[in-house]
Amino acid sequence: MKKILFTLSAMTFLIIGSNCGQSTDKKSAGISQTADTIQPKTPLERGKEMALKTKAELGRYLMSAIREKGAAGAVEFCSTRAIRITDSMSTIMGSRLKRVAEYNRNPANNASMEELAYIQKVKTALEAKESPKPQLTETPDGITAYYPILTESLCLQCHGDKKTEIAPATLARINRLYPNDKATGFELNELRGIWVVEMKK
Numbered sequence: 001m002k003k004i005l006f007t008l009s010a011m012t013f014l015i016i017g018s019n020c021g022q023s024t025d026k027k028s029a030g031i032s033q034t035a036d037t038i039q040p041k042t043p044l045e046r047g048k049e050m051a052l053k054t055k056a057e058l059g060r061y062l063m064s065a066i067r068e069k070g071a072a073g074a075v076e077f078c079s080t081r082a083i084r085i086t087d088s089m090s091t092i093m094g095s096r097l098k099r100v101a102e103y104n105r106n107p108a109n110n111a112s113m114e115e116l117a118y119i120q121k122v123k124t125a126l127e128a129k130e131s132p133k134p135q136l137t138e139t140p141d142g143i144t145a146y147y148p149i150l151t152e153s154l155c156l157q158c159h160g161d162k163k164t165e166i167a168p169a170t171l172a173r174i175n176r177l178y179p180n181d182k183a184t185g186f187e188l189n190e191l192r193g194i195w196v197v198e199m200k201k
């Protein structure tokens, strides 16, 4: 897989990082709260807010798992809880959320043809050093929104270079749980996957 390193720090606030977790994007959360009282949110804003809330929830649990059990122990946590947390956030918020990737760890998170087309658009934008944009698609049943998920330094201990960034104990745990893992070798600010948010109209 071709790896490209970008340090487009100005762009990162536009992008929704995700993981099996990290901290809340306070800036966006603030904007959304203000928008609540002034004007109705657009579907793109609603979807972003739901993705950010879910990201924050995953991040909260991931950080405490790393603190308590180290990265290797947190792999176990991600494998049993990441999808469950995302699903319960979907139930709470009344929309369907998931994270999918081209180079996935869990095959259940495989991207569809349509999702892959969006992933390709994001990669092209990143290669041209442009900020990738989210995308909305209307379907007969609702609205689907896509948002890019870029890597941050925290992610590399489980998604970075197998020799230099992932500790041997962590790698052993990953290999045992995911014999067909495709989600290593990522660099900072690289596209790791996307959020898919399916909303009602």
Ligand code: HEC
Pocket: 017, 018, 019, 020, 021, 022, 071, 072, 074, 075, 076, 078, 079, 080, 082, 083, 099, 100, 101, 103, 104, 105, 106, 107, 109, 149, 150, 151, 152, 154, 155, 156, 157, 158, 159, 183, 192, 193, 194
């Ligand atoms: C402690 C190890 C660990 C860390 C740190 C970590 N992840 Fe993961 N990540 C995993 C595991 C394990 C899975 C598979 C979860 C599952 O089975 O549902 C995963 C899955 C994902 C997925 C879903 C797609 C797939 O490949 O299955 C995305 C997207 C993702 N991680 C992004 C990130 C990002 C972005 C960060 C940093 C902000 C991050 N991860 C940090 C271990 C980690």
